[in-house]
Amino acid sequence: MKIKDGFILRSICGEYIVVGEGLAQVNFNKMLSMNESAAYLWKEITGKEFTREDLVQLLLDQYEVSKEQAAADVDKLVDTWLTEGVVEQ
Protein backbone atom coordinates (compact mmCIF):
# COMPACT_ATOMS: atom_id res chain seq x y z
CA MET A 1 0.00 0.00 0.00
CA LYS A 2 0.93 3.64 -0.18
CA ILE A 3 -0.45 7.06 0.70
CA LYS A 4 -2.26 8.62 -2.26
CA ASP A 5 -0.73 11.66 -3.86
CA GLY A 6 -1.87 14.93 -2.28
CA PHE A 7 -2.64 13.79 1.27
CA ILE A 8 -0.63 15.70 3.83
CA LEU A 9 -0.37 15.36 7.60
CA ARG A 10 -0.82 18.71 9.32
CA SER A 11 -0.46 19.61 12.97
CA ILE A 12 -2.84 22.11 14.60
CA CYS A 13 -2.32 23.13 18.21
CA GLY A 14 -0.82 19.73 19.05
CA GLU A 15 -3.48 17.72 17.19
CA TYR A 16 -3.07 15.99 13.86
CA ILE A 17 -5.20 15.92 10.73
CA VAL A 18 -4.77 14.65 7.19
CA VAL A 19 -6.00 16.98 4.46
CA GLY A 20 -6.11 16.70 0.68
CA GLU A 21 -3.99 19.30 -1.06
CA GLY A 22 -3.08 19.97 -4.63
CA LEU A 23 -4.78 19.13 -7.88
CA ALA A 24 -4.88 15.39 -7.19
CA GLN A 25 -7.20 15.84 -4.20
CA VAL A 26 -9.09 18.94 -5.18
CA ASN A 27 -12.44 17.24 -4.57
CA PHE A 28 -11.53 15.82 -1.14
CA ASN A 29 -13.43 18.19 1.14
CA LYS A 30 -12.80 16.39 4.41
CA MET A 31 -10.23 16.28 7.14
CA LEU A 32 -9.20 13.07 8.78
CA SER A 33 -8.40 13.33 12.46
CA MET A 34 -5.32 11.38 13.61
CA ASN A 35 -4.30 10.41 17.10
CA GLU A 36 -0.64 10.50 18.08
CA SER A 37 0.18 6.91 17.12
CA ALA A 38 -1.63 7.19 13.77
CA ALA A 39 0.31 10.39 13.05
CA TYR A 40 3.55 8.60 13.97
CA LEU A 41 2.76 5.78 11.54
CA TRP A 42 1.77 8.25 8.81
CA LYS A 43 5.10 10.09 9.13
CA GLU A 44 7.04 6.83 8.96
CA ILE A 45 5.30 5.59 5.81
CA THR A 46 5.16 8.87 3.91
CA GLY A 47 6.65 8.38 0.45
CA LYS A 48 7.06 4.58 0.91
CA GLU A 49 5.30 1.36 0.02
CA PHE A 50 4.11 -0.38 3.18
CA THR A 51 2.24 -3.46 4.41
CA ARG A 52 0.10 -4.02 7.49
CA GLU A 53 3.02 -5.98 8.97
CA ASP A 54 5.29 -2.93 8.56
CA LEU A 55 2.85 -0.84 10.56
CA VAL A 56 2.59 -3.47 13.33
CA GLN A 57 6.41 -3.50 13.59
CA LEU A 58 6.51 0.31 13.73
CA LEU A 59 4.03 0.27 16.62
CA LEU A 60 6.03 -2.39 18.46
CA ASP A 61 9.21 -0.32 17.99
CA GLN A 62 7.63 2.76 19.49
CA TYR A 63 5.03 1.66 22.05
CA GLU A 64 4.73 -0.82 24.93
CA VAL A 65 2.01 -2.91 23.34
CA SER A 66 1.36 -6.59 22.63
CA LYS A 67 1.66 -7.85 19.06
CA GLU A 68 -2.03 -8.86 19.07
CA GLN A 69 -3.13 -5.41 20.22
CA ALA A 70 -0.87 -3.70 17.66
CA ALA A 71 -2.22 -5.91 14.85
CA ALA A 72 -5.82 -5.18 15.85
CA ASP A 73 -5.13 -1.42 15.97
CA VAL A 74 -3.39 -1.52 12.58
CA ASP A 75 -6.29 -3.41 10.99
CA LYS A 76 -8.78 -0.86 12.25
CA LEU A 77 -6.62 2.07 11.15
CA VAL A 78 -5.83 0.74 7.68
CA ASP A 79 -9.50 -0.12 7.10
CA THR A 80 -10.40 3.50 7.92
CA TRP A 81 -7.67 4.84 5.63
CA LEU A 82 -8.87 2.62 2.79
CA THR A 83 -12.52 3.52 3.34
CA GLU A 84 -11.71 7.23 3.39
CA GLY A 85 -9.54 6.76 0.31
CA VAL A 86 -6.32 8.30 1.61
CA VAL A 87 -4.23 5.18 0.90
CA GLU A 88 -4.33 2.78 -2.04
CA GLN A 89 -3.40 -0.88 -2.51
Added chain:
Amino acid sequence: MADISSYKVAGFNFTIEGELPAMPNLEPFRSTEGMPIFKLQIVSSMAPVPSTPVFKTDDGPGFPEITIDQLYSGGFRFRMRPQPGLPLAAELRTSEDFTQASLLLIEGDKPFAINNSLMLLFAFSTARHGALEMHSSVVINDGKGYMFLGKSGTGKSTHSSLWLKHIPGTTLLNDDNPILRLMPDGSARVFDSPWSGKTPCYKNMEVPAGAVVRIRQAPFNKIEKLPAVQAYASLMASASSFRPFKELADGWHQTLSGLVAVLPCYVLDCLPDQAAAELCHKTVHG
Protein backbone atom coordinates in the same frame (compact mmCIF):
# COMPACT_ATOMS: atom_id res chain seq x y z
CA MET B 1 5.22 56.55 -19.81
CA ALA B 2 2.26 54.40 -18.79
CA ASP B 3 0.04 55.29 -15.86
CA ILE B 4 0.99 53.47 -12.68
CA SER B 5 -1.42 53.39 -9.77
CA SER B 6 -0.23 52.21 -6.35
CA TYR B 7 -2.35 50.78 -3.58
CA LYS B 8 -1.99 49.31 -0.12
CA VAL B 9 -4.41 46.68 1.21
CA ALA B 10 -4.01 45.04 4.63
CA GLY B 11 -0.46 46.35 4.77
CA PHE B 12 0.55 44.95 1.36
CA ASN B 13 1.34 47.21 -1.59
CA PHE B 14 0.58 46.48 -5.20
CA THR B 15 0.63 48.45 -8.43
CA ILE B 16 -1.49 48.52 -11.59
CA GLU B 17 0.07 49.75 -14.81
CA GLY B 18 -2.16 50.90 -17.65
CA GLU B 19 -5.39 52.77 -18.10
CA LEU B 20 -8.07 51.94 -15.53
CA PRO B 21 -11.83 52.43 -15.74
CA ALA B 22 -13.39 54.31 -12.82
CA MET B 23 -12.98 52.05 -9.78
CA PRO B 24 -14.22 53.91 -6.71
CA ASN B 25 -13.65 50.83 -4.53
CA LEU B 26 -9.87 51.14 -5.01
CA GLU B 27 -9.65 54.88 -4.29
CA PRO B 28 -9.48 54.75 -0.45
CA PHE B 29 -6.56 52.29 -0.76
CA ARG B 30 -4.22 54.47 -2.84
CA SER B 31 -0.75 54.60 -1.33
CA THR B 32 2.72 55.04 -2.76
CA GLU B 33 4.79 53.99 0.24
CA GLY B 34 6.32 50.51 0.42
CA MET B 35 7.49 47.85 -2.02
CA PRO B 36 4.79 46.23 -4.13
CA ILE B 37 4.11 42.55 -3.43
CA PHE B 38 2.76 42.19 -6.98
CA LYS B 39 2.52 44.23 -10.17
CA LEU B 40 -0.40 43.97 -12.56
CA GLN B 41 -0.07 45.31 -16.08
CA ILE B 42 -3.11 45.88 -18.27
CA VAL B 43 -2.22 44.96 -21.86
CA SER B 44 -3.98 45.42 -25.19
CA SER B 45 -3.01 42.09 -26.75
CA MET B 46 -1.57 38.68 -25.85
CA ALA B 47 0.27 36.20 -28.01
CA PRO B 48 -1.05 32.62 -27.85
CA VAL B 49 0.97 30.40 -25.52
CA PRO B 50 1.12 26.64 -25.05
CA SER B 51 -0.40 25.53 -21.75
CA THR B 52 -1.86 22.58 -19.95
CA PRO B 53 -5.21 22.66 -18.07
CA VAL B 54 -5.04 22.70 -14.28
CA PHE B 55 -8.48 23.37 -12.89
CA LYS B 56 -11.85 25.03 -13.46
CA THR B 57 -13.84 26.60 -10.64
CA ASP B 58 -17.37 25.28 -10.24
CA ASP B 59 -19.37 27.50 -7.94
CA GLY B 60 -22.57 27.17 -9.98
CA PRO B 61 -24.79 29.55 -11.94
CA GLY B 62 -24.50 33.17 -10.88
CA PHE B 63 -20.88 32.81 -9.82
CA PRO B 64 -17.78 33.65 -11.87
CA GLU B 65 -16.14 30.74 -13.64
CA ILE B 66 -12.35 30.69 -13.77
CA THR B 67 -10.36 28.27 -15.93
CA ILE B 68 -6.77 27.81 -14.84
CA ASP B 69 -3.91 26.57 -17.04
CA GLN B 70 -0.24 26.14 -16.38
CA LEU B 71 2.00 27.75 -19.01
CA TYR B 72 4.80 25.66 -20.51
CA SER B 73 7.05 28.66 -19.96
CA GLY B 74 6.22 28.65 -16.21
CA GLY B 75 3.45 30.62 -14.57
CA PHE B 76 -0.29 30.39 -14.98
CA ARG B 77 -3.18 31.80 -16.90
CA PHE B 78 -6.67 32.42 -15.57
CA ARG B 79 -9.55 32.88 -17.99
CA MET B 80 -12.59 34.48 -16.40
CA ARG B 81 -16.25 34.49 -17.21
CA PRO B 82 -18.81 36.39 -15.10
CA GLN B 83 -20.90 33.17 -15.13
CA PRO B 84 -20.65 29.77 -16.79
CA GLY B 85 -21.81 30.00 -20.42
CA LEU B 86 -21.07 33.71 -20.83
CA PRO B 87 -18.25 34.94 -23.12
CA LEU B 88 -14.73 35.33 -21.75
CA ALA B 89 -14.34 38.62 -19.90
CA ALA B 90 -10.59 38.57 -19.45
CA GLU B 91 -7.37 36.59 -19.42
CA LEU B 92 -4.83 36.99 -16.65
CA ARG B 93 -1.30 35.61 -16.96
CA THR B 94 0.97 35.40 -13.96
CA SER B 95 4.54 34.53 -13.17
CA GLU B 96 5.06 31.31 -11.22
CA ASP B 97 5.33 33.19 -7.90
CA PHE B 98 2.36 35.49 -8.72
CA THR B 99 4.41 38.67 -8.30
CA GLN B 100 4.09 39.75 -11.95
CA ALA B 101 0.93 39.56 -14.03
CA SER B 102 -0.62 40.88 -17.19
CA LEU B 103 -4.32 41.24 -17.86
CA LEU B 104 -6.13 41.37 -21.18
CA LEU B 105 -9.64 42.81 -20.92
CA ILE B 106 -11.70 41.07 -23.60
CA GLU B 107 -15.38 41.85 -23.19
CA GLY B 108 -17.89 43.32 -20.79
CA ASP B 109 -17.44 44.52 -17.24
CA LYS B 110 -13.86 45.79 -16.86
CA PRO B 111 -14.00 46.46 -13.10
CA PHE B 112 -15.25 42.87 -12.61
CA ALA B 113 -12.19 41.46 -14.38
CA ILE B 114 -9.76 43.83 -12.68
CA ASN B 115 -11.18 43.19 -9.20
CA ASN B 116 -11.13 39.43 -9.72
CA SER B 117 -7.55 39.56 -10.95
CA LEU B 118 -6.51 41.67 -7.98
CA MET B 119 -8.22 39.28 -5.55
CA LEU B 120 -6.47 36.27 -7.09
CA LEU B 121 -3.08 37.94 -7.11
CA PHE B 122 -3.53 39.25 -3.60
CA ALA B 123 -4.53 35.84 -2.19
CA PHE B 124 -1.64 34.04 -3.92
CA SER B 125 1.13 36.57 -3.41
CA THR B 126 0.32 36.99 0.30
CA ALA B 127 -0.09 33.23 0.97
CA ARG B 128 3.38 33.00 2.47
CA HIS B 129 2.97 36.22 4.45
CA GLY B 130 0.22 35.29 6.88
CA ALA B 131 -2.73 36.82 5.04
CA LEU B 132 -6.08 35.23 4.15
CA GLU B 133 -8.85 36.66 2.01
CA MET B 134 -11.95 35.59 3.89
CA HIS B 135 -15.48 35.24 2.65
CA SER B 136 -17.01 37.01 5.61
CA SER B 137 -19.05 39.92 6.88
CA VAL B 138 -17.24 41.86 9.63
CA VAL B 139 -18.46 44.34 12.21
CA ILE B 140 -16.45 46.44 14.65
CA ASN B 141 -17.55 46.68 18.26
CA ASP B 142 -15.54 48.09 21.14
CA GLY B 143 -12.46 48.36 18.89
CA LYS B 144 -12.44 44.72 17.79
CA GLY B 145 -13.49 43.00 14.58
CA TYR B 146 -16.08 40.21 14.73
CA MET B 147 -16.15 38.08 11.60
CA PHE B 148 -19.24 36.18 10.51
CA LEU B 149 -18.71 33.20 8.20
CA GLY B 150 -21.17 31.01 6.35
CA LYS B 151 -22.12 29.70 2.96
CA SER B 152 -23.72 32.19 0.59
CA GLY B 153 -27.27 32.87 1.70
CA THR B 154 -26.94 31.67 5.33
CA GLY B 155 -27.24 35.18 6.73
CA LYS B 156 -23.78 36.62 7.40
CA SER B 157 -24.83 40.08 6.25
CA THR B 158 -28.16 39.70 8.02
CA HIS B 159 -26.36 38.91 11.26
CA SER B 160 -24.11 41.94 10.77
CA SER B 161 -27.17 44.14 10.23
CA LEU B 162 -28.69 42.76 13.47
CA TRP B 163 -25.56 43.83 15.35
CA LEU B 164 -25.71 47.26 13.68
CA LYS B 165 -29.33 47.66 14.76
CA HIS B 166 -29.31 46.17 18.25
CA ILE B 167 -25.77 46.26 19.64
CA PRO B 168 -24.83 49.87 20.45
CA GLY B 169 -21.51 51.12 19.10
CA THR B 170 -21.34 48.65 16.18
CA THR B 171 -20.10 49.65 12.72
CA LEU B 172 -19.56 47.63 9.53
CA LEU B 173 -15.96 47.00 8.46
CA ASN B 174 -16.48 44.90 5.32
CA ASP B 175 -19.45 42.88 4.13
CA ASP B 176 -17.86 40.31 1.83
CA ASN B 177 -14.07 39.93 1.54
CA PRO B 178 -12.04 41.25 4.46
CA ILE B 179 -8.40 40.25 4.92
CA LEU B 180 -7.51 38.30 8.06
CA ARG B 181 -3.84 38.37 9.02
CA LEU B 182 -1.65 36.53 11.46
CA MET B 183 0.69 39.38 12.33
CA PRO B 184 4.44 38.95 12.87
CA ASP B 185 3.86 39.37 16.63
CA GLY B 186 1.42 36.41 16.59
CA SER B 187 -1.77 38.43 16.95
CA ALA B 188 -4.81 38.26 14.63
CA ARG B 189 -5.92 41.39 12.82
CA VAL B 190 -8.71 42.04 10.35
CA PHE B 191 -8.53 44.61 7.56
CA ASP B 192 -10.99 46.20 5.19
CA SER B 193 -10.39 45.47 1.52
CA PRO B 194 -11.58 47.04 -1.74
CA TRP B 195 -13.82 44.01 -2.21
CA SER B 196 -17.03 44.20 -0.23
CA GLY B 197 -19.81 42.67 -2.34
CA LYS B 198 -23.19 44.30 -2.46
CA THR B 199 -22.68 46.54 0.56
CA PRO B 200 -19.68 48.73 -0.20
CA CYS B 201 -18.15 50.48 2.76
CA TYR B 202 -14.42 50.85 1.92
CA LYS B 203 -13.19 52.37 5.12
CA ASN B 204 -9.60 51.19 4.72
CA MET B 205 -9.57 50.44 8.46
CA GLU B 206 -7.97 47.68 10.51
CA VAL B 207 -8.71 46.35 13.98
CA PRO B 208 -7.60 43.45 16.17
CA ALA B 209 -9.74 40.41 15.37
CA GLY B 210 -12.00 39.61 18.37
CA ALA B 211 -13.63 36.37 17.23
CA VAL B 212 -14.83 34.42 14.22
CA VAL B 213 -18.40 33.11 14.21
CA ARG B 214 -19.78 30.62 11.71
CA ILE B 215 -23.48 31.30 11.14
CA ARG B 216 -25.93 28.47 10.56
CA GLN B 217 -29.67 28.84 10.17
CA ALA B 218 -31.69 27.10 12.89
CA PRO B 219 -35.12 27.32 14.52
CA PHE B 220 -33.40 28.40 17.79
CA ASN B 221 -30.37 30.37 19.01
CA LYS B 222 -27.35 28.53 20.36
CA ILE B 223 -23.63 29.34 20.33
CA GLU B 224 -20.68 27.02 20.88
CA LYS B 225 -16.92 27.52 20.95
CA LEU B 226 -15.03 25.32 18.49
CA PRO B 227 -11.99 23.23 19.43
CA ALA B 228 -8.82 23.89 17.41
CA VAL B 229 -9.31 21.36 14.62
CA GLN B 230 -12.91 22.40 13.95
CA ALA B 231 -11.89 26.05 14.15
CA TYR B 232 -9.22 25.36 11.53
CA ALA B 233 -11.76 23.62 9.29
CA SER B 234 -14.22 26.48 9.72
CA LEU B 235 -11.64 29.14 8.78
CA MET B 236 -10.32 27.06 5.88
CA ALA B 237 -13.79 26.60 4.41
CA SER B 238 -14.24 30.37 4.20
CA ALA B 239 -10.74 31.36 3.06
CA SER B 240 -10.30 32.05 -0.65
CA SER B 241 -7.60 29.48 -1.11
CA PHE B 242 -7.27 27.69 -4.39
CA ARG B 243 -6.70 24.13 -3.33
CA PRO B 244 -4.96 23.04 -6.57
CA PHE B 245 -1.94 25.16 -5.71
CA LYS B 246 0.13 22.82 -3.58
CA GLU B 247 2.97 25.34 -3.44
CA LEU B 248 0.80 27.73 -1.49
CA ALA B 249 -0.73 25.19 0.90
CA ASP B 250 2.15 25.35 3.39
CA GLY B 251 1.77 29.11 3.78
CA TRP B 252 -1.98 28.90 4.24
CA HIS B 253 -1.58 26.08 6.78
CA GLN B 254 0.92 28.14 8.82
CA THR B 255 -1.49 31.05 8.85
CA LEU B 256 -4.56 28.99 9.75
CA SER B 257 -2.87 27.04 12.51
CA GLY B 258 -1.38 30.22 13.97
CA LEU B 259 -4.76 31.94 13.88
CA VAL B 260 -6.70 29.17 15.64
CA ALA B 261 -4.21 29.31 18.51
CA VAL B 262 -5.02 32.97 19.23
CA LEU B 263 -8.43 33.67 17.76
CA PRO B 264 -11.61 32.28 19.40
CA CYS B 265 -13.88 30.59 16.84
CA TYR B 266 -17.54 29.78 17.39
CA VAL B 267 -20.50 28.29 15.60
CA LEU B 268 -23.81 30.10 16.04
CA ASP B 269 -27.04 28.28 15.20
CA CYS B 270 -29.52 31.09 14.96
CA LEU B 271 -32.70 32.77 13.89
CA PRO B 272 -32.43 36.13 12.12
CA ASP B 273 -33.49 38.03 15.26
CA GLN B 274 -32.34 40.45 17.94
CA ALA B 275 -31.85 37.68 20.50
CA ALA B 276 -29.32 35.97 18.20
CA ALA B 277 -27.22 39.14 17.93
CA GLU B 278 -27.41 39.68 21.71
CA LEU B 279 -26.44 36.07 22.50
CA CYS B 280 -23.56 36.26 20.03
CA HIS B 281 -22.32 39.62 21.32
CA LYS B 282 -22.53 38.56 24.97
CA THR B 283 -20.60 35.33 24.27
CA VAL B 284 -17.82 36.59 22.00
CA HIS B 285 -17.28 39.84 23.88
CA GLY B 286 -16.47 37.83 26.99
